Amino acid sequence: MFICIKYGDNRQFLANINCSVLLLMHYLRDKVGLQRTDPIDLCEENGTLKLLFLVKFPEDNASKFLTPRGTYYICKVERGAPGTKHENSYRAFHPIIKYPPLDLLDSLRNQCDFLEKSRLKILKSQDGKKPPTMESLLSCMANQVVGKTMGKAGANVSGGLDDEGQPRKTTTAAKARLEASRKDKHR
Template identity: 30%
Template sequence: MSTQLFISVRYGENRQELFNPHCKSQLLLDCIREKCHCREGEILDLVDENGNVAMISDADNSTEYASQFLEGRKNYVLIRIIKSLSGKEPNRYEALLQNIERHHPDLAERLERMSKPAQLTTAKDKKFQSAKKRGTLSHIKAKSPKRNSVVK
């Protein structure tokens, strides 16, 4: 006899619902959409408290059992995925748990980082990298971490 373990999904104004992940991923998402009052057409998924997206919304995973991607007795936060239209920028991940910064500050920060494109290199960084390659760093002054003297 196998033990059915439920998952807890947090959303809205600090609301929480229990779901049985022992079903196909698409069916679980449909149940979550209905119970958590989400709009049709939104791409929903779950993220654990460490910021790991379950990816049950992925088309390749929709016919697989959600229990393959989710751990029983664990808490998840409901998120909306906004796909990048250009494909050049990363997808945006929005928590559907209001005031997530207060409940899970690390998770809020992680979702924000995952949604931002890679940092562009500034002109100053490019100049430094170019000088470093040419071996002409002597004109660039830097402070030594051990003392406040100038390195030449």
């Protein structure tokens, strides 16, 4: 299962897609002379991005995302400057061909805009959610523990309550054990 990759000044080569997405991306970067860390993607001749740089599991087989015998362009993914608040933003997708058709550039620009708007929408929806504080986590855990203990009332292990939910009366033997444990702690 092969695909045709077009790049540069009317250059092309075949790539086997019966491998992981990660391995295919490393091969493509090496073949066209890009750095291993350069984010890239593939797009169809009409400009439809395959979004391989966003694949959740890069060890997935590339044939799940690409059509055998299809023709693709390599595109460099331009993100925001590292260390700035825009470092994760989508700036542009640049096809690595000498004279890209205008409709290809328009399609890539539209998809870039859509990805950026979607990213901002997700960030905005997450802004209203505050991470839980340690106090709220401890309170929640305490409520769960009490709830589990209350559920064991039928097994006569009710966390100090009798079968009717009332506090148990302390027996003389229990009082003696409690008094003995207090004396041991003070010694």
